[in-house]
Amino acid sequence: MNKSFITVRNAFSVLFIMILGNYLLLGSPFNAKQDSWLSILIAFAIMIPVGLMFARLVKLYPEQDIFFMFSDAFGRAGGIIGTIVFSLYAVLISAMVVQNYARFFQIITLWSTPFIVIAAGIILTAVYLAKSGESALGRWSLAIIVLLFVLIAIAFLMTSQEYNFDYLFPAFNSSFENIFAGSVSLLALPFGDIVMFLALGDSIKKGNGSYKIFMISIAVSIMLMLLVFFKNLCVLGQSTMESAVFPSYAAARMASLSVFFERIEAVISYYFVFAGITKTAVCLIAAAKGSARLLKVKDYRSVVVPVGLAALALSMTLFDNTTEMFDFIRKYPYLSLPLQIGVPLLLWIIAEIKHASKRPLPSMNKLLD
Amino acid sequence: MKTGIRLTSIAVSLAIICVLLTGCWDYKKIDDLTLVAGMAIDKASDDSGYKVSLEAIDFSMSVQENSVKTQIIQLEGTTIFDAFNKTKTQIVKELYFPDMQIICISSGIASDEGIANIIESCIRSTDIRESVYVIISRAESAEKIIKPGEGMSSVVSAEINELIDEIGNNVSSGKKSNLYKIYNQINDSADIVLPAFSVKEDSPVIDGMALIKDSRLVGYLDQEYAEYYQMAADILNNATFSFAIDESSSFNTSISITNNRSAISYDIKENEALRLSVNVSFDASVREVYSSADVDHAGGFEMFRRECEEHISKKIYELTDKSRQEYGVDVLGFANHIYRDAPEYWEQIKDRWETMLKEAEIFVDVDINFTNTSFIS
Amino acid sequence: MHKNEKKQEKLERKVRQLNHGRTDNIKLGTSLDENKELFLELFKNVGTLRVRDIQNKHGAGRFCIFFLDGLTNGINVNQHVVMPLTESDAMSDGSICEESVKQLLYVNSVKRVDSIEEIIESLTYGDTLLLADGIDYAFLLETKGFTLRAIAEPEGENILNGPKEGFNEAIMTNLSMLHRKLRTNEFKVEFSTLGRRTKTKICVCYIDSLVDRSVLNEVKRRLGTIDIDGVLDTNYIAELIKDKKMSPYKTVGFTERPDVVAGKLLEGRIAIIVDGTPVVLTAPYLFIENFQSNEDYYLNFLYTTFARILRIIGYFLTVLTPAIYISIIAYQIEILPPALTLNIASAQQNVPLPAALEAVIMLIIFDLLKETGVRTPSSVGQTLSIVGALVIGQAAVEAKFVSAPLIIVVAFTGLTNLLTPKLNASAFMYKYIFLIFAGILGFFGVIVCLSFFIIQIINLTSFGASQIRLSGNMKLQHIKDILIRAPWTAMKTRPKGLSQNHTRMARKE
Structure with a gap:
């Protein structure tokens, strides 16, 4: 099977949709109320070095995925442990993503539809996408991202009548702990899952592309997050935004252009299916690659279907209702930060040491001449 | 290849069987639904709950008579949603709320227990849109507002909705409020102004503004103040209105207003007394003039302008004063402004706000810029 | 004895x-x-x-x-x-x-x-x-002399402006038309025979300096693996050398016009001509070719750009319209403005069947009518289509078998189908699939199905190269012939990935 490559722009689209899709659905943590945009900025500041670290990891191991990095850095036993943990984590994240999106759709219209049908819809499509390979994933994201920008623009324009800039004030009124707590949540949920992308590392061609992918997607998604946050705040106001479980959806409900376009929030929100499928597909590819390596299967595509079904089964039992789900999301940073940032940090340090020792020291050569 | 086809066909047939046998779960047949256009909430007859009247569109009658027909469904229950459940005991099809545009609350409920409960339960429901308009009924009951009169052949709630939509483009009433904005204001403990309706000749008309404090109805501002309130609260866009400069004369002056801008501000004096100011400015053109001044030349026109300004600022002062003294309500939103501008200062005076409001000095400044005098000078 | x-x-x-x-x-x-x-x-x-x-x-x-x-x-x-x-x-x-x-x-x-x-x-x-x-x-x-059909304009591909020649059934005549258009010795013609009993002559044509060698080798390899009794038409070959045998999408192009074939050869593609049929195959095939028509190049570029975009939209509309209609009226009625809700609800009042079932039945009836219209002799065809469309549709609505809005939806679907005749197979199938998903899950089902649809299209390959090139490195020159049709002065290079030699026009100094 030919190795499929993702081009830089396609990879950027994949990451972008992963980050922004989750954000648009769940909104940002509103601990700091109207100053939550500061949480976003602080999260950005923390993500810059983390993103650089991810990019450097990809560059240090050209065309290798994270499982190879594990075995290279931690040795054979450590590699196996790392692979198992990472694959399990990937399955967990896919199940959680499916739960997020499926609960959303259940709440909007599909009240009585059994949960498995909605979850199966998302997962089966994600399995199909994962089976098509990374290059197909990249092209699919590129096709979808145009739609994403268009929909965000529409949402902006249509709610513009309802903007009330009073809601932004009073500014700088919240305590620093609240703001920081918001940033930590942000780091965990949309941003942390970037680590899944490392599993696709073997599809990025050699070179500096990885820097562009990570940094540009983080930067652009932060900008859009800020814009969306301000839009939601100006339309909804503080109390509504705090109580709304899905803020962007609630804000879109106010959209009206004339009588004809009044209630289109449902149509805009169904876009989230695409975002959910993309993110689930990335997680499934990560889990499938890990499992394939463990089971000594050559091509991960044969393992995608069983992994997908496992994720489906897990998503059925993970949470019983939305309250449990949001509770878990609140506590999620404790689980995710060590895995999403701590482990790559360790990897990076070891990789840098190894890389440095490989390079011949120029001064020694000169001495020998 | 063969096993692949076999497996696929098994999977597909299983899926089809499951779906065909268990059915489409959320499929709504459109004629099995009752589209609710408006809701009116009154006190229950036995005083222990709510009586909810829903204006629903009756499709079968509409088809027969070839025009829209509505019917009123009356339900009683301890809470609003309890009342909705009662539909199961009557011959009513499933209620469909996303098209609802109006929630009308009777003055009885609004003044006794307040609107907070109702607003919160409505916001919590996913069916009811957050952008419905809330109005207060000044008539005997809320139901009377949405009940279609004899000659009406259209949906009353839709008409009310249109009336409210037009606020700002005509001088009909005070302020329109969506459900979620009211919810925000309740949580901020701000004072709320809602349109008040009464019934005249079997059709609903706007009749002043309802003033709500601590989510309870405390009083009304009459219709005569409607236009001035709109000017001061920066709601007015373009409108024509007439007023009598000279109260003794029976003729009115009419001007067309465009570009209305209003700003409120506050000053803290030395002795901690507040000075609240309202600055209104707009462009206007004259429609009818009945003034003692001679408007045909510049000097006279200047006098006319000053007369208008004085009249308007007097009226604005009256409405602000009346609401604060009689009802303790801050109609123009000074509290909100102070909170947003200087939250620390607001923390200090929060508890004494009501007295401070009553003692504050109110200063109104109106600035009219007459652009033309219509077609004839 | x-x-x-x-x-x-x-x-x-x-x-x-x-x-x-x-x-x-x-x-x-x-x-x-x-x-x-x-x-x-x-x-x-x-x-x-x-x-x-x-x-x-x-x-x-x-x-x-x-x-x-x-x-x-x-x-x-x-x-x-x-x-x-x-x-x-x-x-x-x-x-x-x-x-x-x-x-x-x-x-x-x-x-x-x-x-x-x-x-x-x-x-x-x-x-x-x-x-x-x-x-x-x-x-x-060599004494060949048999009568052939005269060279006439192919019926299925007629245009307003441009050459009106069409291939006929003799391979030599067809090759003669191509030779006259490509008067260069680089236009190579390689003969071979297929079919054990029919011994049909086929030839593979390409322009030597422009063609992509790997695709050429792949084509020849696949042709070599064909072992069949008889080859009567190019479709036999097309299905035998297809990438994925069960897919409704085309992996080779069909055409009956020599100017189209010449144009494609100039882009670096390969043509396969079969004796006994006027239809010629071109390989490799890009997905966008489903939406292109050769007269695009003979008419004004603004108009053809618009027409091309319209065709793409038309394809999506034809598969999605009934599904979206059902999703709206059965799952998300609030999208419609109140007046429209009223009209549709009144129309649905006395109709016995639920809307989804109605839609399926109406689609089947419409496809029936279309099939009948294709096969009837022209004298009867006119009357039959009028009877079918007007009378049956009108009567069905009046008898309250179906609701009037649905007839409009179905008619619209059928009309947009005609915009892209090459995609008939897939449109036909997907219409029903989308409708079923919409009936079960509403908009969610439509979008899940749409994702499958898009992923399937992205996965299409033609002779080893993917049919949709979305690498993200969009330079203007690459899309000039895909979404829009740029004027000839702007088309300086050939479509990317089809041939080795990119320059089509010399750059002006």
């Missing part, structure tokens, strides 16, 4: 061996009569076979010609074969050899043959077989 019977048996055995394909030990003998008998036995019961014995006036020898009536040009045979053989005195010394025969006959191709298979192939195509007494080989003479 006995001897004759034995001889007859031997002959029949030989013929049977030949018919079963074992030709190794069957050779032509030197005796004219033996060979003649062999061929008469081979072509026993072939009523069109004509045999003529020729005796040279000057005693040079005996000849015998075989040809099939209707396939040969009679004048050619008489004047340039029979006459010289009868009249000439060149071989009066009795030595008949290849050179002397070739010098004698005024035919533009004289070929010496030994294998009987080749003789049968050529004889059935219009060549004349010349047997001579005393030699153990035979001659095949």
Whole structure:
């Protein structure tokens, strides 16, 4: 099977949709109320070095995925442990993503539809996408991202009548702990899952592309997050935004252009299916690659279907209702930060040491001449 | 290849069987639904709950008579949603709320227990849109507002909705409020102004503004103040209105207003007394003039302008004063402004706000810029 | 008697061996009569076979010609074969050899043959077989002359402006049209034969310096693996060399117009021409070609850009419209403005079936009507379509079998289907699939199904290269011919990935 490559722009689209899709659905943590945009900025500041670290990891191991990095850095036993943990984590994240999106759709219209049908819809499509390979994933994201920008623009324009800039004030009124707590949540949920992308590392061609992918997607998604946050705040106001479980959806409900376009929030929100499928597909590819390596299967595509079904089964039992789900999301940073940032940090340090020792020291050569 | 086809066909047939046998779960047949256009909430007859009247569109009658027909469904229950459940005991099809545009609350409920409960339960429901308009009924009951009169052949709630939509483009009433904005204001403990309706000749008309404090109805501002309130609260866009400069004369002056801008501000004096100011400015053109001044030349026109300004600022002062003294309500939103501008200062005076409001000095400044005098000078 | 019977048996055995394909030990003998008998036995019961014995006036020898009536040009045979053989005195010394025969006959191709298979192939195509007494080989003479359909504009691909030639069923005529358009020696034509019984001639054409070698090799490889009884049409080949055998999407292009083929060859593609059918294959195939039509290049570019975008939108509309209609009225009625809700609800009032079922039934009926319309003779066709559309539709609405908005939706679906005839197969299938998903899950189902649809399209490949190139490195030159149709002055390079040589137009200094 030919190795499929993702081009830089396609990879950027994949990451972008992963980050922004989750954000648009769940909104940002509103601990700091109207100053939550500061949480976003602080999260950005923390993500810059983390993103650089991810990019450097990809560059240090050209065309290798994270499982190879594990075995290279931690040795054979450590590699196996790392692979198992990472694959399990990937399955967990896919199940959680499916739960997020499926609960959303259940709440909007599909009240009585059994949960498995909605979850199966998302997962089966994600399995199909994962089976098509990374290059197909990249092209699919590129096709979808145009739609994403268009929909965000529409949402902006249509709610513009309802903007009330009073809601932004009073500014700088919240305590620093609240703001920081918001940033930590942000780091965990949309941003942390970037680590899944490392599993696709073997599809990025050699070179500096990885820097562009990570940094540009983080930067652009932060900008859009800020814009969306301000839009939601100006339309909804503080109390509504705090109580709304899905803020962007609630804000879109106010959209009206004339009588004809009044209630289109449902149509805009169904876009989230695409975002959910993309993110689930990335997680499934990560889990499938890990499992394939463990089971000594050559091509991960044969393992995608069983992994997908496992994720489906897990998503059925993970949470019983939305309250449990949001509770878990609140506590999620404790689980995710060590895995999403701590482990790559360790990897990076070891990789840098190894890389440095490989390079011949120029001064020694000169001495020998 | 063969096993692949076999497996696929098994999977597909299983899926089809499951779906065909268990059915489409959320499929709504459109004629099995009752589209609710408006809701009116009154006190229950036995005083222990709510009586909810829903204006629903009756499709079968509409088809027969070839025009829209509505019917009123009356339900009683301890809470609003309890009342909705009662539909199961009557011959009513499933209620469909996303098209609802109006929630009308009777003055009885609004003044006794307040609107907070109702607003919160409505916001919590996913069916009811957050952008419905809330109005207060000044008539005997809320139901009377949405009940279609004899000659009406259209949906009353839709008409009310249109009336409210037009606020700002005509001088009909005070302020329109969506459900979620009211919810925000309740949580901020701000004072709320809602349109008040009464019934005249079997059709609903706007009749002043309802003033709500601590989510309870405390009083009304009459219709005569409607236009001035709109000017001061920066709601007015373009409108024509007439007023009598000279109260003794029976003729009115009419001007067309465009570009209305209003700003409120506050000053803290030395002795901690507040000075609240309202600055209104707009462009206007004259429609009818009945003034003692001679408007045909510049000097006279200047006098006319000053007369208008004085009249308007007097009226604005009256409405602000009346609401604060009689009802303790801050109609123009000074509290909100102070909170947003200087939250620390607001923390200090929060508890004494009501007295401070009553003692504050109110200063109104109106600035009219007459652009033309219509077609004839 | 006995001897004759034995001889007859031997002959029949030989013929049977030949018919079963074992030709190794069957050779032509030197005796004219033996060979003649062999061929008469081979072509026993072939009523069109004509045999003529020729005796040279000057005693040079005996000849015998075989040809099939209707396939040969009679004048050619008489004047340039029979006459010289009868009249000439060149071989009066009795030595008949290849050179002397070739010098004698005024035919533009004289070929010496030994294998009987080749003789049968050529004889059935219009060549004349010349047997001579005393030699153990035979001659095949080029005397083809059969009637063909005149060159006319292909019905399915007519245009307003531009060349109106179309291919016809003779491979030589088709190649002649291409040669006239591509007057270069780089236009290569490689012949081969397919089909065990039909022995159909096919040829692979390409322009040497432009073609992508790997695709060419892949095409040749796949053609080589075809082992089938008969090839009557290019569709046989198309389905045999397809990438994924079960997909409703095309992996090769079909066309009946020489200007289209020439244009595609100039872009670096490969054409496969099959004798006996006017339809020519082009490979590789990009997905966007489903939406292109050749007259795009002959009309103004603004109009054709718009038309192309319209076609793409039309394709999505034709599969999505019934599904979206059902999703809206059964799951998300609030999207509609109140007046429209009222109208649709009143229309649905007394209709017995739920909307989704109605939609399926109406779609099936509409497809039925369309199929009938295609097959009826033109005289009846007009009346039938009017009856079908107006009367049945109107009556169904009045009898309250179906609701009027649904008829509009179904008619719209059918109309937009006509925008993209090449995608008929997939549109037909997906219409129903989308509708079923919409009926079960509403908008969510539509979007899940749409994702499947998009992923399937993204996964399409044609001869190893993917049909949709979304690499994200969008330079203007790459999309100039895909979404829009840029004016000719702007199309400086060929579409990316199709050929080795990119420059189409010289850059102005």
